[in-house]
């Protein structure tokens with residue numbers, strides 16, 4: 763299998779599932795952990811990620827289809843979403859840039875309105891697919907998500923715009939516009955995000 767990515771926790775490889783292009787995301791054993799605890803953690807994160815990918819889709823947010831879960835290997839086989847990561851293309855020259863930033867805000871609002879938080883919301887975990895923005899990597903998410911969880915999502919996204927994407931930081935307002943449009947309870951989460959920033963957490 764062709765390895766696409768090897769992160770701290772997971773290996774993502776190209777695969778095929780019933781003739782469809784797929785990836786397998788496998789959580790590798792950590793030898794420094796007690797083997798039983800390690801297995802429990804890997805399984806819990808795998809289950810949670812698969813569940814949140816599905817729930818997010820039900821909430822109208824584009825995520826990869828989950829094809830299969832292997833609880834022996836702690837792996838998920840899912841649709842391979844073609845397209846660049848937002849992190850690699852978000853720049854002033856990009857077509858429909860403002861609309862795209864609004865779309866990020868709308869997707870996050872749909873997620874939050876359904877009681878789901880992402881937990882690791884950076885532009886590395888967004889793929890710009892042909893059919894729109896696709897969110898991946900839900901292993902740190904929560905459902906039901908607290909106001910604090912939602913605030914953390916907004917805070918992480920804001921931080922990404924102010925650092926990795928400082929050349930388009932002005933468009934964070936467009937993102938928040940999209941967020942407010944799709945989340946009736948936007949003010950609560952936005953106030954939490956302010957709070958988190960003031961407390962200097964997650965910086």
Ligand SMILES: Nc1ncnc2c1ncn2[C@@H]1O[C@H](COP(=O)(O)OP(=O)(O)OP(=O)(O)O)[C@@H](O)[C@H]1O
Pocket residue numbers: 766767768769770771772773774785787826840841842843844847882886887898899900901902
């Ligand atoms: N369904 C997918 N389709 C296409 N590429 C994917 C898909 N899932 C993951 N990738 C690629 O693999 C990379 C790593 O995947 P992902 O973000 O899910 O894992 P991670 O950050 O290593 O894991 P974790 O944070 O859960 O430990 C992504 O940035 C993306 O480039």
Ligand SMILES: [Mg+2]
Pocket residue numbers: 886887899
């Ligand atoms: Mg990731």
